[in-house]
Amino acid sequence: MERTVIRNENLGEEYYQYKHKSGLTIYLYPMKKFSSSYAVFGTKYGSIDTTFKTDKENEFVTVPEGIAHFLEHKLFESEDGSAFELFAKTGASANAFTAFDRTCYLFSTTSNFEESLKALVTFVQNPYFTKENVEKEQGIIGQEIRMYEDEPEWRVMFNLLGCLYHNNPVKIDIAGTKESIAKIDDKLLYKCYNAFYNLNNMVIAVSGNFDEERAIGIIEENLKEVEKVEVTSIVPDEPDEIVQKEYVQKLGVATPLFSIGYKEKPLTGKEGLKTRLCYSLIFNAVMGNGSDFYRELYKDGLITTSSFGYQVFDGRGFLTNMISGESQKSKLVMARIVDEFERVKETGIDEETFNRVKKKVYGGKIIGANDVESTALSLIDAHFYDNEYFEEFEILRNITLDDVNRVLRSSFNKDRVAISIVNPA
Amino acid sequence: MVNPIKIIDLSSGISFGSINSERFKTNRISINFVTPLKRETVTVNALVSQLLKRGYNGCDNFTMLNRELQELYGAYLSSNVSKRGDTQILSLSITGLDDSFALDDTAITKNLSKILVNLAFNQKVTSGGFKEENFEIEKNALSELIKSEINDKMLYSVNQAMRAMCKDEPYGLPKYGYAEDLKDITPEIAFKQFEEIIKTSRIIIMFVGCGNDSDAVSVFRDAVSKLERNFNVIASSSVFVSKGELNEVEEKMSVNQCKLVLGFETGVNTSSDMLPAMKMACGVLGASPTSKLFVNVREKLSLCYYCATHFDVSKGILLVHSGVEAENMDKARAEIINQLNDVKSNNFTDKEIKDALMTYTNSYNSICESDSALDGYYLIKILDNKMESPEDEIKKLEAVTREDILKASQSIKLDTVYSLSGQEETN
Numbered sequence: 001m002e003r004t005v006i007r008n009e010n011l012g013e014e015y016y017q018y019k020h021k022s023g024l025t026i027y028l029y030p031m032k033k034f035s036s037s038y039a040v041f042g043t044k045y046g047s048i049d050t051t052f053k054t055d056k057e058n059e060f061v062t063v064p065e066g067i068a069h070f071l072e073h074k075l076f077e078s079e080d081g082s083a084f085e086l087f088a089k090t091g092a093s094a095n096a097f098t099a100f101d102r103t104c105y106l107f108s109t110t111s112n113f114e115e116s117l118k119a120l121v122t123f124v125q126n127p128y129f130t131k132e133n134v135e136k137e138q139g140i141i142g143q144e145i146r147m148y149e150d151e152p153e154w155r156v157m158f159n160l161l162g163c164l165y166h167n168n169p170v171k172i173d174i175a176g177t178k179e180s181i182a183k184i185d186d187k188l189l190y191k192c193y194n195a196f197y198n199l200n201n202m203v204i205a206v207s208g209n210f211d212e213e214r215a216i217g218i219i220e221e222n223l224k225e226v227e228k229v230e231v232t233s234i235v236p237d238e239p240d241e242i243v244q245k246e247y248v249q250k251l252g253v254a255t256p257l258f259s260i261g262y263k264e265k266p267l268t269g270k271e272g273l274k275t276r277l278c279y280s281l282i283f284n285a286v287m288g289n290g291s292d293f294y295r296e297l298y299k300d301g302l303i304t305t306s307s308f309g310y311q312v313f314d315g316r317g318f319l320t321n322m323i324s325g326e327s328q329k330s331k332l333v334m335a336r337i338v339d340e341f342e343r344v345k346e347t348g349i350d351e352e353t354f355n356r357v358k359k360k361v362y363g364g365k366i367i368g369a370n371d372v373e374s375t376a377l378s379l380i381d382a383h384f385y386d387n388e389y390f391e392e393f394e395i396l397r398n399i400t401l402d403d404v405n406r407v408l409r410s411s412f413n414k415d416r417v418a419i420s421i422v423n424p425a
Numbered sequence: 426m427v428n429p430i431k432i433i434d435l436s437s438g439i440s441f442g443s444i445n446s447e448r449f450k451t452n453r454i455s456i457n458f459v460t461p462l463k464r465e466t467v468t469v470n471a472l473v474s475q476l477l478k479r480g481y482n483g484c485d486n487f488t489m490l491n492r493e494l495q496e497l498y499g500a501y502l503s504s505n506v507s508k509r510g511d512t513q514i515l516s517l518s519i520t521g522l523d524d525s526f527a528l529d530d531t532a533i534t535k536n537l538s539k540i541l542v543n544l545a546f547n548q549k550v551t552s553g554g555f556k557e558e559n560f561e562i563e564k565n566a567l568s569e570l571i572k573s574e575i576n577d578k579m580l581y582s583v584n585q586a587m588r589a590m591c592k593d594e595p596y597g598l599p600k601y602g603y604a605e606d607l608k609d610i611t612p613e614i615a616f617k618q619f620e621e622i623i624k625t626s627r628i629i630i631m632f633v634g635c636g637n638d639s640d641a642v643s644v645f646r647d648a649v650s651k652l653e654r655n656f657n658v659i660a661s662s663s664v665f666v667s668k669g670e671l672n673e674v675e676e677k678m679s680v681n682q683c684k685l686v687l688g689f690e691t692g693v694n695t696s697s698d699m700l701p702a703m704k705m706a707c708g709v710l711g712a713s714p715t716s717k718l719f720v721n722v723r724e725k726l727s728l729c730y731y732c733a734t735h736f737d738v739s740k741g742i743l744l745v746h747s748g749v750e751a752e753n754m755d756k757a758r759a760e761i762i763n764q765l766n767d768v769k770s771n772n773f774t775d776k777e778i779k780d781a782l783m784t785y786t787n788s789y790n791s792i793c794e795s796d797s798a799l800d801g802y803y804l805i806k807i808l809d810n811k812m813e814s815p816e817d818e819i820k821k822l823e824a825v826t827r828e829d830i831l832k833a834s835q836s837i838k839l840d841t842v843y844s845l846s847g848q849e850e851t852n
C-alpha cells in the first residue's frame with residue numbers, strides 16, 4: 001500500500017496515511033506515551049443521504065428518513081449474534097454514531113488491541129439484516145426517538161434547522177420518525193449498505209499505543225475483495241434565503257431555551273477550513289466570555305453564563321453559525337446579537353482582541369487534541385472535509401486580522417437569521 | 426506512562442496531590458473544598474462556588490479574568506459542585522497548555538497557579554461581603570441552574586429516585602441546593618460561609634500534567650500558610666439503610682417517554698470488604714452491552730433504548746434506569762426484577778462474569794488516559810485515605826469469585842420504584 005508520512009514540527013508529532021487499492025484511506029497516528037488505543041471505521045454516509053444512486057444503476061432512489069441510523073444499529077448484529085460479543089472478549093468498549101454526513105463505528109481499548117481491530121474491520125463488512133431482526137429494532141429505535149422528543153436542546157436545534165433549510169435533509173432528525181422507520185425493511189437496508197459501505201467510500205483511523213505494521217497488516221488481511229462502487233448522493237438545491245424567522249415549541253422545561261442561527265454558505269477544502277476557523281475567531285471576539293458584549297448580556301440579565309454558547313454547526317452541504325442558551329427574553333437576545341454583528345461589521349474586530357482570541361483558539365485546539373479519542377475523531381473529520389489534520393494548526397497560525405474581518409463582513413447576514421424557542425409547557 | 430501520585434501535606438487538612446505524565450500536553454490544577462452536606466448550607470455553598478470563578482482582588486470582573494485566561498492560550502477555568510456520600514465538594518479547576526507549547530515564552534503554568542490561588546483565597550470584599558455588583562445576577566443564575574435540572578429527563582429521574590430514597594438523610598439534598606433558599610442569602614452571609622469553608626473544610630489540591638509542579642506547590646504552600654485553620658475531620662459516609670417498605674413514587678410532567686427507575690439497597694459501600702463483589706454483581710446485571718439488562722430488556726424484548734445500572738459506591742445504592750412507553754412500564758419493571766433474580770439464583774454464566782470484569786478493567790485503565798479522570802479518581806482516594814491505583818482496583822475485582830457475587834447479590838433489595846410519565850391531555 002502507498003504510505004505517506006505526515007509530520008508537524010511545531011507539535012513534534014506525525015502520522016501515516018495509507019491508500020488501499022479498494023479506495024479505502026487509512027490513517028495511523030501512533031501516540032506511544034498513552035496506554036490505550038482508539039479505532040474508527042467510518043463511511044461517508046449520514047442522515048442527509050436519502051437520495052442516491054451508484055455507478056451501476058441508472059435511476060436515483062429515495063429511501064426513508066432515518067435509515068442510515070437504523071443501518072448503524074443493525075450492523076451490530078451478525079449471524080452469530082451481537083458484535084458487542086466480539087468486543088466483550090477483548091474488553092474493548094465499542095460504540096457507533098450516525099451524524100448528518102457520516103456513520104462511524106469505533107472502539108477504545110487498553111488491552112487486546114489487535115483482536116479488537118480485527119473485530120471492528122470484520123463486523124462492519126458483514127451485514128446481516130433479516131425481516132425479524134429489523135422489526136425488533138423498530139421498538140428500540142422507536143424509544144430512542146421518543147427520548148430525543150423530550151430533549152429540549154435537541155428539539156430547539158432541529159426546530160431552528162427547520163426555520164433555515166427549505167430542502168436540505170439536515171432539518172430532519174437523524175433517527176427519522178416513528179412513521180419513516182416503519183417503512184424500513186431488510187431489502188432497503190441492503191440497498192443502502194451496498195451503495196455506501198463500499199470501501200471506496202470509507203475511511204479507517206487509528207490512534208494511540210499500537211504497532212503500526214501489525215495494525216496495517218490486520219486491516220489489510222481482513223478487508224474483503226470488493227468491486228469498487230462510486231456512489232452519488234444528491235443533496236437538494238438549497239436557496240440562500242431562510243424559510244421562516246421563528247419557531248416556538250412547548251416542552252417540560254423550567255426556563256425557555258433558544259437557538260439562533262445564521263445560514264451561511266458551506267465550503268470545503270482549504271478555503272472552507274480557513275473560513276470555519278475565521279467564524280470561530282469571530283464568535284470568540286464578538287461574544288466570547290472576554291467580550292464586552294457578553295458582559296452586557298449578562299449584566300442585563302438576558303443570558304445565564306452556564307447555558308450560553310456558540311458553534312460553527314456544519315457538515316457536507318450545510319453551515320450555520322449557531323448561538324444557543326437559556327433566557328426569559330430570547331427575542332431580545334436575538335435583536336441584541338443582530339445589532340452587535342451589524343456594529344462590528346462597521347468597526348471591524350480590533351487587533352488586540354484578534355491576537356487574544358487567536359491565542360485562545362490555538363491553545364484550545366491543542367488542549368482538545370490532548371487524548372487518543374479526539375485525535376482519531378479529528379483525523380476522520382479532516383478526511384471528510386478533504387483536509388489534512390495538521391493543516392488546521394498551520395492555517396490558524398497564519399490567519400490575519402484582515403482575513404477575519406473580510407469573512408465577518410461577507411457573512412452573518414441579518415436577513416438570514418432565525419430563532420427557535422422552547423417554552424415551558 | 427503515568428508516574429505514581431505524590432502527596433504533600435501543606436497544612437492541617439490541606440493536601441497537594443500531584444501526578445506527572447508526559448502523555449499530556451497540558452497541566453490541570455484543581456482546588457477542592459470538601460464540606461459536610463447539610464440542609465442549612467447546601468445552597469449557600471453552591472452559590473459561593475459560582476461566585477468564586479468570577480474574579481478576585483485585583484481582577485475585578487469576569488471579563489478581565491477571561492481575557493487573562495485567553496492570553497494564557499485559552500486556559501480553561503471551571504467550577505463544579507458535587508456530592509460524595511454525606512459531603513458536598515466545591516471544585517475550581519484550571520487547565521492550560523504546558524509552557525513548552527506556547528508560541529512565545531509565557532510562563533503559563535505558574536500564572537495559572539497564581540490565578541487559582543487568587544480565586545480561592547484572595548476574593549475582593551466590600552463591607553464584609555462578596556462585592557455586590559453581580560450578586561443578584563449570580564443568585565438568579567443559580568436559581569435557573571437549579572430549575573433547569575428537569576431539562577434532562579434521564580438525569581432528573583435518576584436524581585429524583587435517589588432523593589426519594591434518601592429523603593431523611595444528607596444525601597437526599599440536591600447538590601445545588603434549593604431555589605427558595607436564595608432570597609435570604611446576602612453578600613455578607615455568603616462571604617461568612619466562604620470564610621467558614623476555608624477555615625474548616627478538608628482542602629485537596631490536585632496537579633495533573635506533563636509540567637513541573639514545583640511552582641504550583643510553592644504558590645499554594647505560601648497561600649495556605651497564611652490561613653487560619655480549624656479543620657473538621659470528615660467522617661466517612663454512612664451506608665444507605667432501607668426502611669423496609671417499598672416506596673412507590675409517581676411523578677407527572679409534560680413528557681413523551683416515561684422514565685422508570687428502580688432503587689435498591691445493597692448494604693455495601695466504600696467501607697465494606699464486599700465492595701468488589703457488589704460491583705461485579707452490578708456489572709453482570711447491567712454494566713455493558715453484553716450484560717443481562719441490555720441483552721434482555723433492550724435486545725430481546727425491545728422495550729427500551731437504554732436500561733442500565735448505576736451503583737453509587739459512597740451510599741451503597743444501586744439504581745436501574747430506563748426510558749419506556751407508558752404501556753410497557755410494568756413489563757419493563759418485571760423483566761428488570763427477573764434479571765436481578767437470575768443473578769441472585771446463580772443463573773449467570775462465567776462469560777457474563779468475565780465480560781463484566783473486562784468492562785471494568787478497560788474503564789479503570791482508561792482513567793489514566795485523561796487528566797480530568799485522574800484528578801477525579803485520586804481526589805476521592807485522598808479523601809477516603811485509601812491510596813489504591815486503578816490497577817489495584819482491577820486486582821481486587823479479579824479476585825472476586827462466583828460465590829462472592831452470589832453472596833453479594835443476596836443483599837440487594839428493592840426499596841423504591843420511581844416513575845415519570847406524561848400528563849393526561851385535559852383539552
